[in-house]
Amino acid sequence: xxxxxxxxxxxxxxxxxxxxxxxxxxxxxxxxxxxxxxxxxxxxxxxxxxxxxxxxxxxxxxxxxxxxxxxxxxxxxxxxxxxxx
Amino acid sequence: xxxxxxxxxxxxxxxxxxxxxxxxxxxxxxxxxxxxxxxxxxxxxxxxxxxxxxxxxxxxxxxxxxxxxxxxxxxxxxxxxxxxxxxxxxxxxxxxxxxxxxxxxxx
Amino acid sequence: xxxxxxxxxxxxxxxxxxxxxxxxxxxxxxxxxxxxxxxxxxxxxxxxxxxxxxxxxxxxxxxxxxxxxxxxxxxxxxxxxxxxxxxxxxxxxxxxxxxxxxxxxxxxxxxxxxxxxxxxxxxxxxxxxxxxxxxxxxxxxxxxxxxxxxxxxxxxxxxxxxxxxxxxxxxxxxxxxxxxxxxxxxxxxxxxxxxxxxxxxxxxxxxxxxxxxxxxxxxxxxxxxxxxxxxxxxxxxxxxxxxxxxxxxxxxxxxxxxxxxxxxxxxxxxxxxxxxxxxxxxxxxxxxxxxxxxxxxxxxxxxxxxxxxxxxxxxxxxxx
Amino acid sequence: xxxxxxxxxxxxxxxxxxxxxxxxxxxxxxxxxxxxxxxxxxxxxxxxxxxxxxxxxxxxxxxxxxxxxxxxxxxxxxxxxxxxxxxxxxxxxxxxxxxxxxxxxx
Numbered sequence: 001x002x003x004x005x006x007x008x009x010x011x012x013x014x015x016x017x018x019x020x021x022x023x024x025x026x027x028x029x030x031x032x033x034x035x036x037x038x039x040x041x042x043x044x045x046x047x048x049x050x051x052x053x054x055x056x057x058x059x060x061x062x063x064x065x066x067x068x069x070x071x072x073x074x075x076x077x078x079x080x081x082x083x084x085x
Numbered sequence: 086x087x088x089x090x091x092x093x094x095x096x097x098x099x100x101x102x103x104x105x106x107x108x109x110x111x112x113x114x115x116x117x118x119x120x121x122x123x124x125x126x127x128x129x130x131x132x133x134x135x136x137x138x139x140x141x142x143x144x145x146x147x148x149x150x151x152x153x154x155x156x157x158x159x160x161x162x163x164x165x166x167x168x169x170x171x172x173x174x175x176x177x178x179x180x181x182x183x184x185x186x187x188x189x190x191x192x
Numbered sequence: 193x194x195x196x197x198x199x200x201x202x203x204x205x206x207x208x209x210x211x212x213x214x215x216x217x218x219x220x221x222x223x224x225x226x227x228x229x230x231x232x233x234x235x236x237x238x239x240x241x242x243x244x245x246x247x248x249x250x251x252x253x254x255x256x257x258x259x260x261x262x263x264x265x266x267x268x269x270x271x272x273x274x275x276x277x278x279x280x281x282x283x284x285x286x287x288x289x290x291x292x293x294x295x296x297x298x299x300x301x302x303x304x305x306x307x308x309x310x311x312x313x314x315x316x317x318x319x320x321x322x323x324x325x326x327x328x329x330x331x332x333x334x335x336x337x338x339x340x341x342x343x344x345x346x347x348x349x350x351x352x353x354x355x356x357x358x359x360x361x362x363x364x365x366x367x368x369x370x371x372x373x374x375x376x377x378x379x380x381x382x383x384x385x386x387x388x389x390x391x392x393x394x395x396x397x398x399x400x401x402x403x404x405x406x407x408x409x410x411x412x413x414x415x416x417x418x419x420x421x422x423x424x425x426x427x428x429x430x431x432x433x434x435x436x437x438x439x440x441x442x443x444x445x446x447x448x449x450x451x452x453x454x455x456x457x458x459x460x461x462x463x464x465x466x467x468x469x470x471x472x473x474x475x476x477x478x479x480x481x482x483x484x485x486x487x488x489x490x491x492x493x494x495x496x497x498x499x500x501x502x503x504x505x506x507x508x509x510x511x512x
Numbered sequence: 513x514x515x516x517x518x519x520x521x522x523x524x525x526x527x528x529x530x531x532x533x534x535x536x537x538x539x540x541x542x543x544x545x546x547x548x549x550x551x552x553x554x555x556x557x558x559x560x561x562x563x564x565x566x567x568x569x570x571x572x573x574x575x576x577x578x579x580x581x582x583x584x585x586x587x588x589x590x591x592x593x594x595x596x597x598x599x600x601x602x603x604x605x606x607x608x609x610x611x612x613x614x615x616x617x618x
Contacts, residue, residue, distance in 0.1 A: 013205075018108055030172065036228050038107065042107070042126070047234075048134065065397070067154050074164075077172075079425075080262075160382065206530065214546070238562060240573070248585050253556070253585060257589050260596055264596045279610035287540045290541075298531055301553065301561070302525075314568070331575035332574075336579045343583060347583045350591075361598065409586050485586070493593070498558075
């Protein structure tokens with residue numbers, strides 16, 4: 001499992017490339033926000049997998065913290081940031 | 086041993102959903118369909134990875150934490166995608182909103 | 193080999209993201225990319241064997257700092273629809289000057305780092321040898337709250353001073369939604385239902401700090417984010433929190449820490465915890481710090497926007 | 513540094529780049545909020561360098577450096593918040609987001 005986990009974690013980081021392209025292209029701010037959100041979830045999965053592969057249990061806690069905070073940028077964007085017309 | 090294989094298979098399947106989400110977010114034509122791709126990765130992708138890891142977890146607390154991780158992510162992702170979609174709808178220019186209403190009516 | 197490839201990938205992506213963050217003219221875009229930069233930095237801390245820092249970066253770096261930039265960029269964008277841009281020559285001159293300064297700084301740093309020895313003993317061993325005396329199992333917590341407790345006391349004071357400075361820059365609590373007037377029912381429900389979970393995870397991190405990566409600052413950052421979401425969802429009106437309670441929340445960490453310092457000073461040595469009570473004292477101080485960090489971070493983001501002049505002068509506030 | 517572990521070299525190199533980019537942004541971008549972001553990138557570079565150097569003995573990373581950087585992260589966020597509050601106050605009072613000598617329009 002740990003060899004599989006490390007390989008999958010690396011692969012998940014590669015899937016961040018198209019996500020990053022969307023974050024850069026937009027075209028709207030909402031598109032960028034959603035790309036960053038997906039990057040966060042991918043990071044959560046990668047952290048859980050790296051934690052298993054390396055036996056560092058604390059990484060699961062890092063993933064948990066990221067999960068708890070995942071919605072915060074979206075809430076701030078939707079309630080506090082106006083799109084440029 | 087069989088559990089190990091099943092866990093690995095689940096995790097790989099989860100990664101496949103992340104691939105679909107990432108490609109979808111890049112390739113799909115508009116915000117709402119991209120949000121749809123995002124939720125596949127958030128809910129199913131992370132769910133399968135967490136399930137695979139929980140199956141092969143060394144302790145009950147670790148499995149429980151993975152369950153909590155998934156639960157938190159699902160509720161955050163549901164709220165986040167709803168907020169993004171609702172805000173985009175609200176802020177859409179009049180013509181866009183009319184078009185969205187038409188889609189609502191047709192669907 | 194795959195592990196090395198992972199490191200190279202993260203390092204290259206970090207540099208690329210930093211460049212994109214700083215190259216973008218639109219500050220909202222910069223702020224969003226900064227959140228992604230923080231996420232990646234958390235992965236870098238993991239790869240460097242520093243899970244404590246990964247936790248702090250995930251909570252503070254990506255969470256609070258990114259949100260702070262996002263909110264500020266949104267506010268500046270709102271009132272400045274067409275960003276004031278200088279004539280091109282001035283920009284070009286600044287760019288040339290900046291590139292030269294950046295290249296010089298990087299080159300100097302590279303030369304200095306290259307000259308360092310490749311192996312260094314560090315303080316890992318002495319910390320490990322003396323850790324049992326602190327009553328905690330996590331070396332980072334031991335260093336922060338026992339060996340170098342003075343530093344941490346002053347750090348908490350810095351945070352408090354920062355919050356106090358931000359509070360003096362505003363005239364009133366200024367949480368205001370831009371898009372919707374009414375609180376969104378789903379967001380409200382999410383904030384209310386999520387609150388106990390966040391408090392639970394925060395308490396877990398606080399308790400964890402005694403023996404494993406975790407601790408007061410990470411726990412406090414979660415509380416701060418919770419306060420922010422509750423306020424933005426309309427579940428809690430920060431202005432309705434009485435002034436005394438605000439001040440007590442903001443100063444709890446400093447107060448508990450100073451009380452502990454005074455008590456140990458009366459007993460002999462300042463900030464030298466008695467061996468049999470060390471764990472309990474550290475946990476009490478950490479709890480105070482977590483509360484204050486939460487209050488301070490919440491306040492820093494919530495009130496970072498000063499009211500517009502008309503509002504401060506008592507006229508009818510007008511929504512942008 | 514020639515005998516340092518690979519991971520240390522990789523992240524130390526990245527930190528040098530981050531500091532360079534941060535300093536460049538600090539000078540080249542006239543907008544004050546950009547300058548604050550650039551300062552944070554520079555700070556992240558410094559933290560990354562410190563932690564990479566603390567990793568030179570792979571079996572036992574130096575916890576004192578980790579504690580120092582943890583303190584640094586917290587101090588950085590409170591000072592960032594204060595700087596952002598100052599930028600917003602300046603913008604409210606003068607309508608500008610730049611320093612006076614970099615202003616291009618009244």
